[in-house]
Amino acid sequence: MFRLLSDLEVSLNELLVACRESVDHFRDATRIVAAEKVAQELTHIADAREKFIPALEQQIRELGDLPAMPDPDKEDSEMLLHHIGAAVSDDYTNALLQQRIAAEKNILSLIDKTRALDEPNSNNKLLNNLRADAGNAIEKLSALAEQSPL
Numbered sequence: 175m176f177r178l179l180s181d182l183e184v185s186l187n188e189l190l191v192a193c194r195e196s197v198d199h200f201r202d203a204t205r206i207v208a209a210e211k212v213a214q215e216l217t218h219i220a221d222a223r224e225k226f227i228p229a230l231e232q233q234i235r236e237l238g239d240l241p242a243m244p245d246p247d248k249e250d251s252e253m254l255l256h257h258i259g260a261a262v263s264d265d266y267t268n269a270l271l272q273q274r275i276a277a278e279k280n281i282l283s284l285i286d287k288t289r290a291l292d293e294p295n296s297n298n299k300l301l302n303n304l305r306a307d308a309g310n311a312i313e314k315l316s317a318l319a320e321q322s323p324l
Contacts, residue, residue, distance in 0.1 A: 183234060185288040186297070187242040190230040192281050193304075195244045197224050199277065202253045206260040207267050212318055216274075219311045226304050233297055271319040278315065281308045 200220035204213040231241040256273070260266035285305050288297065 180237065182288070182291045182293075183237045183239045185284070185291050186230060186234050186237070187239065189281070189284045189288050189304075190227065190234065191242050191244050192277070192284055193223055193226055193230060195249060196220075196274075196277055196281065197227070198244065198249055199253070199256075200274065202256065203270050203274065206256060206270060208265070209267060209322075212267055212271075212322070215314055215318060219314060222307055223311070226300070226307065229300050233300065265322070268319055268322045271315050271322060275312055275315045275319070278308045278312045282312075 197220045200216045200223070204216050207213050207216070234241045256266075256270065259269060263269070282305065285301050285308070289301050292298070292301070
């Protein structure tokens with residue numbers, strides 16, 4: 175049986191995939207950065223983000239859809255590029271932090287899109303908490319980037 179997904183289901187799934195990808199990329203980045211402090215902070219951000227995944231999955235299931243997964247080939251190729259960049263660079267940390275900041279800004283954009291589609295505001299608390307988490311991640315990443323040499 176074929177069923178059309180609502181805009182809200184599509185948007186929640188896009189947000190879920192972006193969150194899963196962010197966790198994967200933060201965890202992978204810990205293997206690239208040389209500074210232990212940066213690696214620890216990336217792990218903390220990933221741990222905090224990972225806590226939102228079950229709630230997003232539940233919201234999607236309640237709407238009648240199955241939670242989406244990231245494209246493993248896309249993720250693997252992105253991570254491979256990061257590892258190559260780190261291998262040929264004296265210090266890849268700043269570039270990596272800027273990439274993670276851009277990804278967090280994308281999550282903020284997806285949250286806004288989802289919020290606009292959530293007419294009954296049934297996801298308001300979850301979206302607000304995720305927005306705060308992404309904002310906090312951007313602050314931490316920006317602080318690390320300021321401390322990192324160019």
